[in-house]
Amino acid sequence: MPTRGDRHLLAMQHAKQLAALGARLKTIHVMTGMPPRQVQSLFFPDAHTIPRGRAPDSAEWYHGANLILRTDACLIGAKFHQLRSHGLTAVEALILAYRTYQSVTQPPYRISLDRAFNLISYIDGIWLASAPTLTVLTCPGCGCEFIAAVGTIIHPGEPCPFCKLLERFHVDHRIQASYPRRPVIDMTARQLGMLALFHKLSPGAEGDNPAE
Numbered sequence: 119m120p121t122r123g124d125r126h127l128l129a130m131q132h133a134k135q136l137a138a139l140g141a142r143l144k145t146i147h148v149m150t151g152m153p154p155r156q157v158q159s160l161f162f163p164d165a166h167t168i169p170r171g172r173a174p175d176s177a178e179w180y181h182g183a184n185l186i187l188r189t190d191a192c193l194i195g196a197k198f199h200q201l202r203s204h205g206l207t208a209v210e211a212l213i214l215a216y217r218t219y220q221s222v223t224q225p226p227y228r229i230s231l232d233r234a235f236n237l238i239s240y241i242d243g244i245w246l247a248s249a250p251t252l253t254v255l256t257c258p259g260c261g262c263e264f265i266a267a268v269g270t271i272i273h274p275g276e277p278c279p280f281c282k283l284l285e286r287f288h289v290d291h292r293i294q295a296s297y298p299r300r301p302v303i304d305m306t307a308r309q310l311g312m313l314a315l316f317h318k319l320s321p322g323a324e325g326d327n328p329a330e
């Protein structure tokens with residue numbers, strides 16, 4: 119059984135990792151239970167480095183976002199879903215899913231840690247959400263996992279965000295620039311696609327070093 123001390127150390131460790139990923143004080147507070155003032159004094163000694171501005175709110179954002187943003191969100195959502203099914207806690211799964219997302223795109227990252235936190239809340243029905251309103255489904259066309267509203271019925275032949283991305287990849291320079299690891303998204307490697315990339319990264323493979 120973990121002691122109170124173990125749990126406290128783990129919360130500190132998570133808070134440090136979240137702060138390094140750009141999370142807001144409130145996000146860190148909700149995810150770790152650590153008081154925002156304590157988080158600030160420990161990890162943001164310079165007040166100017168505290169992330170400011172309006173925190174992402176509703177999960178409706180996903181449905182209105184452009185294809186690249188939705189694909190980014192799906193990368194995080196799918197990885198989170200996979201890690202949760204492997205038994206990781208929601209906090210661990212979000213940190214690792216977000217790092218995985220960063221490893222396949224380039225800064226500045228289009229999805230902030232706070233946005234990922236918001237999305238995950240609505241997928242798991244935790245933190246900001248009292249019940250799940252988003253879910254992770256598997257596309258019958260390309261095999262990739264994508265985020266959809268709870269209750270969504272997949273119709274055969276209906277493209278998911280990854281199907282659309284793959285279709286447009288060769289003609290859309292913005293998409294090509296957005297996903298520099300091009301071989302991953304290639305029509306010839308459709309079945310390997312994003313899914314393979316994200317599934318081959320097992321928990322810990324990202325260098326999720328607890329000593330960080």
Ligand SMILES: [Zn+2]
Pocket residue numbers: 257258259260261262277278279280281282
């Ligand atoms: Zn698809």
